[in-house]
Amino acid sequence: MTDRPRAEVAVTDVLAAGPTVAEFAEQARAFLDEHAEHRPDGFPDAMFAQFREMDDVEAWEQSCRQWQRTLFEHGFAGITWPAEVGGRGLSPAHALAWTDLEFEYDVPRGLFGVTLEMIGPTVYTFGTAAQKEHCRRILRGEEVWCQLMSEPGAGSDLAAVSTSARRTEDGWVVNGQKVWTSEARHSRYGYLIARSEPGSERHRGLTAFVVDLEAPGVEVRPLRQMTGGASFAEVFFDDVLLPAEAVLGEVGQGWMVAMTTLGFERFTMFGRSFGRLVRQAADLDWDASDARERFVDVVVQQRGLAAFEEGMHARLLAGSAPGPEAALAKLATGRLVSGLGDAVRRSLGAELALDDPSLDDWRLVLLAGPAFHIAGGTDEIVKSMIAERVLGLPKG
Ligand SMILES: Cc1cc2nc3c(=O)[nH]c(=O)nc-3n(C[C@H](O)[C@H](O)[C@H](O)COP(=O)(O)OP(=O)(O)OC[C@H]3O[C@@H](n4cnc5c(N)ncnc54)[C@H](O)[C@@H]3O)c2cc1C
Known part of the structure; x- marks a missing residue:
């Protein structure tokens, strides 16, 4: 032994x-x-x-x-x-x-959602031997990471990143602000995209870094969402010193690193798991015809999404790689959550405002809906992607 x-x-x-x-x-x-x-x-x-x-x-x-x-x-x-x-x-x-x-x-x-699905694979793809050791610690449950991409002026338009990383003799100094950073308050490390070439524009002059969030000058301020949770945060960088070996990938290749991360597209089975929710919702009162009609729409959408995912599942089993059609499932998932929230709102009406804990789950579905249309790329951005990459239409 x-x-x-x-x-x-x-x-x-x-x-x-x-x-x-x-x-x-x-x-x-x-x-x-x-x-x-x-x-x-x-x-x-x-x-x-x-x-x-x-x-x-x-x-x-x-x-x-x-x-x-x-x-x-x-x-x-x-x-x-x-x-x-x-x-x-x-x-x-x-x-x-x-x-x-x-x-x-x-x-x-x-x-661990973002850490396992997007950040870990990125660190493994671009990391040095020392950086790759983080992957093992992530798998062991020892390290949670967050993704420091979005800024107040750079969301859908990620190339507008303005957080700066200025080179020093033995490393970098970071200044700026990120926002909507999921799980930042639980994270020890962040994967940051910053502008490392002063005066550079758009996707040129960006670099990816590994940041220890316990470094002096980093401040994480959780943001309360309308659902009651505070899963994301603003993250401020005030003269934060990073060692030279904090660079992930090559200096100036941050855009390529970021696009690789976004390419680790989440392949979900939400349609199937929504079956649980829809079965539960069937026990609500669907006497009002507008509520009932909306609920039936949702059931049809859920079955459609589950069938679509089954098809992707089968293609994957047959050895083909997940393609851009995963974007269709993402779009459909947002519609399903919002559709169910809307149907439940019509069924329960003013009851939803009662201080009754048994209604908490339904309130959560209703209030979480918008996030599914924004996180990981808004519906509009995903539609453009589908138009270009799935349908082969010219760029809009
Ligand atoms: C639950 C949740 C978790 C998140 N977690 C993270 C995280 O961990 N790390 C991180 O970095 N970010 C995170 N985000 C941020 C998310 O990536 C951004 O909110 C998203 O990319 C949209 O950016 P924005 O909010 O700046 O909106 P904007 O980009 O300002 O968009 C505003 C509106 O304009 C539309 N729009 C913008 N550009 C176009 C265009 N070219 N064509 C058509 N319409 C357009 C958008 O669709 C949207 O309706 C999270 C967001 C949510 C909701």
């Missing part, structure tokens, strides 16, 4: 099995049955966790970290990540099988 941590032994053992998707799903089901409560029906907490006002946000953070640690110890963290950093090195189809199964169980999720 070596003195390696128990977690690494477990990962290596599972890797040796090299499971097919079906075998993997069976192993995953057995693991989940042992470590989590099976709850295929009821409110899908995982989709809305970060929007909710929490009595004890620290306890939620700890439970998410512990779950991530448990996944790592049993070989279910980083399913598509390379074994070199503690991942399983399996296919996207294995990852999809996992996501699909995990949604059926009551587990604390949400905290």
Whole structure:
């Protein structure tokens, strides 16, 4: 027996099995049955966790970290990540099988979403050997990261970034402000896009950096959302010193790094998990004809989205890479959440304003709706992307 941590032994053992998707799903089901409560029906907490006002946000953070640690110890963290950093090195189809199964169980999720789906793969792709070590710590649940891209004057138009990184003899000095930074208050590190070439314009002269958010001069101010939660924050940089090795990728290639991050498109199965929500909503009062008509529209949309996702799932299983059609699913997801919120509002009417905790979940669906049309690219931007990349129309 070596003195390696128990977690690494477990990962290596599972890797040796090299499971097919079906075998993997069976192993995953057995693991989940042992470590989590099976709850295929009821409110899908995982989709809305970060929007909710929490009595004890620290306890939620700890439970998410512990779950991530448990996944790592049993070989279910980083399913598509390379074994070199503690991942399983399996296919996207294995990852999809996992996501699909995990949604059926009551587990604390949400905290690591952006870290695992977008930032970790970026750090692995562009990072030095030392930076890649962060990936292993992420998989172990030890590090939460945030994505410092959007600014008050640079959202959809990311090339308008004005946060500056000025070169010094042995590093960089950062000044500026980011906004809408998800999970910043739980994060130890941030992945920053800043303008490193004074006077440069648009996508030229940008560089990506790894920032320790505990560095002097960094201030994180959480922003309260209308849902009651405070999942994102403003982040201020006041003469923050970064070492030379904080650069991620090459100096001046920040745009390419950022576009690679955005290309790690989230492949979701929201249609299926919305089935739970729609089944629950069926118990509300749908006597009023306008509410009933709206609800039926939502049910049709949910079935359509679930079928569309099944098709993508099948293509993935057959070995094709997820294409830009994932953008269609994103657009449909926003419409589904807003449509359901609207139907519920018509059904419950003024009751929604009552101080009745049993209505909290429905209020959350209604109030979270707009975020699904903005986060990760607004509907308008996604539509332009679909027009150009899916339909092949000329640039608008
Ligand atoms: C829940 C949530 C989490 C987020 N998390 C993060 C995060 O972790 N890190 C981060 O960096 N950012 C994050 N964001 C920010 C998000 O990326 C931006 O809000 C989004 O890109 C839109 O930018 P904006 O808010 O500046 O709006 P703007 O870009 O100012 O857009 C305003 C309006 O103009 C429209 N518009 C703008 N340009 C065009 C165009 N060319 N064609 C047509 N219409 C256009 C938009 O569609 C929108 O309706 C988050 C946002 C939300 C809601």
